[in-house]
């Protein structure tokens with residue numbers, strides 16, 4: 001399928017690794033021009049060089065901006081005037097009980113996960129509407145609906161993104177701009193790999209055994225019963241970002257391996 005993404009300009013928040021990085025790779029494979037983001041110049045340069053190695057024609061650059069810093073949006077504004085596709089991907093979490101989750105934990109997760117998306121959308125959406133074409137994608141999580149007990153604050157940020165996404169979609173009525181959310185499930189990013197290898201070492205098990213236990217004991221509702229690969233999430237993002245997805249607007253698309261029960 002030709003996704004018609006050639007020369008589209010894409011910004012992906014939090015994309016030096018994990019799902020955002022896989023999306024960057026996918027967009028570059030399709031001939032898009034990609035701007036990635038992370039908190040440090042070193043990590044950004046390493047990610048850009050990896051992307052250039054895997055896609056020889058890659059048109060990729062990076063912007064250092066830490067979304068925990070309210071000034072991050074100004075750093076983006078200084079370096080990026082417009083994009084065709086905005087992916088609000090950055091997301092952090094802290095696995096803690098509700099009692100242990102401090103005000104500053106709550107505020108940091110809302111600043112990084114929600115306010116980054118609010119500010120980026122407020123900057124880029126009017127330009128997309130002026131041009132009468134654009135795509136905004138929000139990266140939510142299965143946690144918005146499963147709400148694990150140790151991830152209540154994170155889950156609340158991911159639910160907020162779904163509301164924000166639907167609300168912004170409603171402002172695009174009658175235009176060629178769409179706004180949608182992706183709902184990934186447990187995905188084998190660097191963080192998940194570290195979780196598996198730490199737990200395996202601690203419990204004297206193989207990583208495969210730990211992963212199987214995770215789905216038997218923790219993510220019991222998963223139909224996939226394995227971690228998704230970042231590329232499996234990225235592929236859905238590419239379609240939603242493509243002109244081919246014009247009839248999908250205001251939607252929340254699950255890529256959760258079936259972990260959120262229910263028919264919708």
Ligand SMILES: NC(=O)c1ccc[n+]([C@@H]2O[C@H](COP(=O)([O-])OP(=O)(O)OC[C@H]3O[C@@H](n4cnc5c(N)ncnc54)[C@H](OP(=O)(O)O)[C@@H]3O)[C@@H](O)[C@H]2O)c1
Pocket residue numbers: 013014015016017018019020037038039040043044065066067068089090091092112139140141142183184185186187188189190191192
């Ligand atoms: N992985 C999963 O199982 C899973 C499941 C459902 C939903 N999600 C969601 O998918 C999205 C991507 O998750 P992921 O697991 O791929 O993430 P990840 O592997 O933890 O990647 C984090 C990325 O975000 C950047 N980052 C972290 N804090 C930042 C900040 N304050 N400002 C700017 N960049 C920052 C990191 O860059 P530097 O380190 O270079 O600064 C890195 O590029 C998140 O929204 C997450 O909630 C993930």
